[in-house]
Amino acid sequence: MLSPSAKQQPAASNTRTTHRLLALVVAMALGTSAALWWTLRQAQDLAQPHQQNDLWYIASVHNELARVSLLARQLRAREASAQDLVDRLDVLYSTLDTSGRGPRVSTQLREALPDTAQGLDGLRTQVERWSSQAGGSANEPGSTAARRTQATAAPTQALRVAEDITRQSDALLERLRQAVATVHLFSTQQTDQARQQLHQRFIVLSVVLSALLVGTTLLIARLVQDARAAKAASRQLAQTNRELEDRVARRTRKLEESRALLGFILDTSPSDVLLAEVESGRVHFINHRLTERLGLKTAPQTLFLPDLLHDPDTRQRFMQTLDQYGQVDAMEAQIGTHAPRWSSLSARLIDVEGQLAHLLWGFDISTHKALEAQLRELATRDALSGLLNRRAFMERSTALFDHCRRHGQPCTVLMIDIDHFKRINDRYGHQMGDTAIRACAEAIGQALREADLLGRLGGEEFAALLPHASADSAGQVAERIRGAIAQLGLASPAGHPVTFTISIGMAASERHHTGIEPLMADADAALYRAKAAGRNRVLTHEAAHPEL
Amino acid sequence: MLFRFLAALRARTDATLVALLGPLSLCLPLWAHPAPLCPAPQGRSVLQLQPAGDGQAQACDLQALERLPALDITTALPPALGMAGTHRWTGVPLRHLVEQLGGGERSRIVLMALNDYAVAIPWSDLLRYNPVLAYRRDGQRMGIRDKGPLILIYPFDAHPALQQGQDYVNRTIWQVHAVSIR
Numbered sequence: 001m002l003s004p005s006a007k008q009q010p011a012a013s014n015t016r017t018t019h020r021l022l023a024l025v026v027a028m029a030l031g032t033s034a035a036l037w038w039t040l041r042q043a044q045d046l047a048q049p050h051q052q053n054d055l056w057y058i059a060s061v062h063n064e065l066a067r068v069s070l071l072a073r074q075l076r077a078r079e080a081s082a083q084d085l086v087d088r089l090d091v092l093y094s095t096l097d098t099s100g101r102g103p104r105v106s107t108q109l110r111e112a113l114p115d116t117a118q119g120l121d122g123l124r125t126q127v128e129r130w131s132s133q134a135g136g137s138a139n140e141p142g143s144t145a146a147r148r149t150q151a152t153a154a155p156t157q158a159l160r161v162a163e164d165i166t167r168q169s170d171a172l173l174e175r176l177r178q179a180v181a182t183v184h185l186f187s188t189q190q191t192d193q194a195r196q197q198l199h200q201r202f203i204v205l206s207v208v209l210s211a212l213l214v215g216t217t218l219l220i221a222r223l224v225q226d227a228r229a230a231k232a233a234s235r236q237l238a239q240t241n242r243e244l245e246d247r248v249a250r251r252t253r254k255l256e257e258s259r260a261l262l263g264f265i266l267d268t269s270p271s272d273v274l275l276a277e278v279e280s281g282r283v284h285f286i287n288h289r290l291t292e293r294l295g296l297k298t299a300p301q302t303l304f305l306p307d308l309l310h311d312p313d314t315r316q317r318f319m320q321t322l323d324q325y326g327q328v329d330a331m332e333a334q335i336g337t338h339a340p341r342w343s344s345l346s347a348r349l350i351d352v353e354g355q356l357a358h359l360l361w362g363f364d365i366s367t368h369k370a371l372e373a374q375l376r377e378l379a380t381r382d383a384l385s386g387l388l389n390r391r392a393f394m395e396r397s398t399a400l401f402d403h404c405r406r407h408g409q410p411c412t413v414l415m416i417d418i419d420h421f422k423r424i425n426d427r428y429g430h431q432m433g434d435t436a437i438r439a440c441a442e443a444i445g446q447a448l449r450e451a452d453l454l455g456r457l458g459g460e461e462f463a464a465l466l467p468h469a470s471a472d473s474a475g476q477v478a479e480r481i482r483g484a485i486a487q488l489g490l491a492s493p494a495g496h497p498v499t500f501t502i503s504i505g506m507a508a509s510e511r512h513h514t515g516i517e518p519l520m521a522d523a524d525a526a527l528y529r530a531k532a533a534g535r536n537r538v539l540t541h542e543a544a545h546p547e548l
Numbered sequence: 549m550l551f552r553f554l555a556a557l558r559a560r561t562d563a564t565l566v567a568l569l570g571p572l573s574l575c576l577p578l579w580a581h582p583a584p585l586c587p588a589p590q591g592r593s594v595l596q597l598q599p600a601g602d603g604q605a606q607a608c609d610l611q612a613l614e615r616l617p618a619l620d621i622t623t624a625l626p627p628a629l630g631m632a633g634t635h636r637w638t639g640v641p642l643r644h645l646v647e648q649l650g651g652g653e654r655s656r657i658v659l660m661a662l663n664d665y666a667v668a669i670p671w672s673d674l675l676r677y678n679p680v681l682a683y684r685r686d687g688q689r690m691g692i693r694d695k696g697p698l699i700l701i702y703p704f705d706a707h708p709a710l711q712q713g714q715d716y717v718n719r720t721i722w723q724v725h726a727v728s729i730r
Contacts, residue, residue, distance in 0.1 A: 060663050083592065090692035091662045091723060097693070 021222060028215040035208040042201065054190075057095075058183045061120065062176040064092040069169035072162035082158035086135040089127055096124040112186055116179045123172065134161040272335070272343065272362035276303050277355045284352055290362070294336060305347070305358040309333055310340035322347050322358070332369075335362060342369040382456045384434055385441035393455025394516070397465045400453060401516040404467050404509065411467045412474035413516070415505040415523040416444065416481065418460035419535040424500055428492040433460075436500060439488055447481045463520065471508035471540060478504045478538040486536070501536035503527055508540070585648050586612035594697050598728035600650035610683055610697060616640045619680050623705040628717050637701040639682030642727075643674040651729035658730070659700060662692065662723040669700070669719060677702050677710065681724065695722035 068088045074080035110117040134157060263285070266273050272290035276283045281302035291299050294308075309315035314333045322328045326349040334340035343362040350359050380392035388396065397413075404411040418424075418440060425433040437460060444462060445454055453465040466474050482502060490498040505527025513519045522541040530539040585597060586608035593607035619641045624634040646657055653671050660666040673679060679702045683689060690696025699722040702710050710716045 060665075064663060087662070087692055094693045094695060094723070095663055 017222075021219070024215055024218060028212055031208050031211055035205060039205070054183050055180070055187050058116075058176070058180050060095045061092070061123070062173065062180055064088070064095050065123075065169065065173055065176060068092050069165060069173065072165035072169070075158060075162040076166065082134060082155050085158055085162065086131065089131040089134060093124065093127050093131060096120060096127060112190075113179075113182060116182055119175055119179065123176075126168075126172075130161050130165060134158045270363070272360070272364070274303065274305070274308075274360040274362075275352065275357055276305060276360075277352065277357045278305075278349075279355065284357065293341065293364075295338065305360060307337075308335045308360070310336060318345070318347070322349055332365065341366040385438055385456045387441050387445075387462070388453070388455035390455060390457045393453065393457065393463060397453050397455070397463075398516050400465055400467055401509070401519070405513075409468050410470050410509055411465060412469045412471060412506060412508045413519050413523040414464040414466065414474065414478055414481075415507075415520065415527040416440075416462040416464065417503050417527055417531070419501045419503055419531075421460035421500070424498065428494075428496075428498060432490075432492055432498060436490060436498070439490055440485060440502070443484045443488060444481050447477060447484055463523075465516070469508075471506070474506055474508065475538060475540065478506055482536070482538055503530040503535045504538040505530055506538060506540045585616065585645070594725065596726040597645070597649055598726065598730075600652075600655055600729040603650065610689070613640055613681075613683055613698075617644055619678070621680050621682070621701050621703045623701070623703050625701075625704060625720065626711055626717050628714075629720055631695070634705070635685050636687070637680060637682035637699070638684040638687070639680040639698070639701065641674075642669065642679050642681050642700065645681060645727060646671075646674065646729060649727070649729045656730045658728045659721050659724050660726040660728070661721050662725050665721060665723075667719050667721050673702075673719070677707060679703070679719075681727075692723060698722075698724040700724060 068085070071080050071085050071088050075082065075085055266285070267287045267289070269287065270289070272293060273285065273287045274283070274290055275285040281304045283300055283303050286299045286303065291297075294300075306315050306319055309318055311334055314331075318328055318331055318333060321331070328345065328347045330344050330346055332342060333345050335343050335345070342365045344365050346361045348359040350357055380388060382389045387393075401411060418436065421433065421436070424436055437456075440460075441454075441456065441462065444464065448454055448464060448466070451467055452469075455463050457463050466477065469477070482504060485500070485502045488499070492498050505523045505525065507519050507522035507526060509519055513522075526539045526541040530537050533539065584606055586595075586606055591609040591611055594610055595608040595613065597606040597608060599606070617640065618638055620636055620638050622634065622636045625631050642657075646652075646655065651657060651671075655671065657669045657671065657674075658666055659669060669679070679700055682699050682701045683697060685694075685696075685699075690699070700720060702716050702720060704710045704716070
């Protein structure tokens with residue numbers, strides 16, 4: 001492991017090296033640009049050829065003057081015409097004329113050799129004078145014919161000019177010969193200067209090129225170094241990568257093992273476990289127990305939690321709570337579709353891989369529920385007759401009466417009591433009494449419809465509530481019950497036939513009956529009257545019609 | 549003496565032949581019997597012509613040259629020649645002169661100037677650039693002081709290749725006074 005200071009040091013030196021390299025590249029670019037600009041300027045200068053041969057110029061002047069001198073002698077000997085002299089003088093003049101020549105001949109020669117230049121200027125003036133004297137109109141470039149006539153017209157003038165030329169030419173030629181030598185020296189010096197200049201330029205160029213070479217070499221060295229470092233780094237990286245991969249593989253294996261263990265634990269747990277996505281229903285986990293519970297052979301790919309809940313009301317309540325609070329704890333509900341079973345369900349709304357998911361834990365409580373149902377049955381039934389006991393009858397008849405009243409339907413209460421039940425007990429024993437009560441209950445039950453309620457209020461007293469029944473139809477039912485009881489063929493353990501009768505008080509619901517109790521009280525009053533009237537009869541409560 | 553007589557006889561025979569067979573001579577190869585380019589010069593001779601082979605030298609005046617086929621070249625000259633500006637140069641195509649003198653592909657064509665400057669012109673130049681032996685600049689004759697009366701002009705503006713080196717600067721010869729074919 002590197003210490004922090006050791007880490008920073010190479011970074012700082014790296015930056016410095018980069019800056020240095022950048023400066024080197026910039027310097028190289030600048031140097032190359034300057035050299036290129038300078039070279040291009042030189043190239044531009046050399047793009048046009050220059051006729052700058054001073055030696056040819058001065059030699060031509062010498063030659064032409066020599067010719068003019070020769071011609072002058074010939075003219076005096078009458079061997080040449082005046083026109084020839086004029087032409088030659090023109091040639092000499094044009095040779096002397098430096099106005100249109102390259103810059104070196106006119107200016108540099110004048111600057112470097114002022115004496116020679118002055119001498120040449122003087123010669124030009126002299127030639128001009130000779131020409132005008134010999135030709136007259138030599139100044140203006142007229143036709144040769146015109147000049148010829150003038151020249152022939154003035155041979156004496158030409159002769160005089162020729163004499164003048166002959167007189168002066170030797171000295172002039174001597175001076176020109178010296179000038180040729182001087183110009184030669186000057187020219188060689190000029191050439192040598194040009195050579196030295198070129199030499200210097202090439203040296204400058206080689207210095208720039210050497211600098212470029214050095215810079216390029218440095219850059220290449222740096223590149224090679226970097227490439228080597230990169231190679232080493234990549235090798236190290238590959239090594240580290242391999243180690244990391246090994247470690248990851250080891251961890252993954254461990255993780256898979258613990259995952260398998262967790263799966264095993266969950267699978268063998270006595271609870272139902274489900275983890276499924278809310279939106280897609282994708283099942284992340286479902287244990288065997290729940291799979292079996294759902295009647296499936298293999299774990300389903302998709303499963304929606306609400307579909308598991310059998311009862312629509314419970315489903316709505318469950319999902320509402322889960323959505324609102326994110327969790328549901330120990331809610332009792334039936335799960336499964338075709339054979340629903342009671343479970344105590346806990347659920348969580350959690351985030352799995354960025355998606356909302358339902359986590360469900362369920363404990364089977366169907367055994368508890370069955371037991372509970374059994375207990376409830378025990379609490380509502382009379383053990384002897386199997387009918388509803390008083391409390392249960394009152395509860396259910398209250399609900400049924402309210403239902404009828406709400407829908408404007410008539411209902412009728414029958415209060416039934418066995419006549420002289422004490423005598424049966426006294427004569428044939430309590431067991432016979434119990435038998436009588438059971439038989440009575442059975443007979444009454446057979447006479448009633450499915451929707452009618454029947455309960456044993458206590459002792460030998462029964463009550464029945466007949467919904468949707470008018471006083472007339474209820475009266476017929478009551479008479480049928482009374483008839484059936486009278487014809488019960490019971491026998492005592494000793495073999496004696498046992499007969500008994502019942503009295504029935506009947507009350508049909510009226511507007512003023514606000515609950516079941518007043519109606520039952522009316523029926524009770526009718527029963528009392530039936531008892532008083534001699535028993536074994538059916539009497540209807542007739543408070544609303546006392547005259548009947 | 550005998551030679552001079554023979555030469556005179558031959559010249560007279562030639563003249564007679566040309567007079568008699570004038571139209572026919574156009575069909576004959578020109579170098580077989582070169583006719584004089586400048587018959588009977590009136591004015592002052594400005595150009596000496598030395599034909600191919602052992603032909604006799606001819607002298608031409610400007611009037612005779614102006615009677616030959618003319619060609620105009622409008623061009624500027626390289627700065628090194630010291631003649632600034634674009635001018636219209638009028639003159640005889642050198643190729644015509646050379647052909648009339650019996651010159652051709654194998655000939656050595658040399659132009660000489662009044663100041664003893666001399667230069668050889670390759671035959672290929674005549675084919676490729678058709679330079680003109682100019683006697684007028686912008687319609688005016690040129691005096692000796694103006695580098696006249698004859699200048700060999702190449703069409704520099706029409707051929708950028710001509711502007712590259714010293715060769716065509718050297719071949720632009722002024723004050724031409726002799727053309728020699730060997």
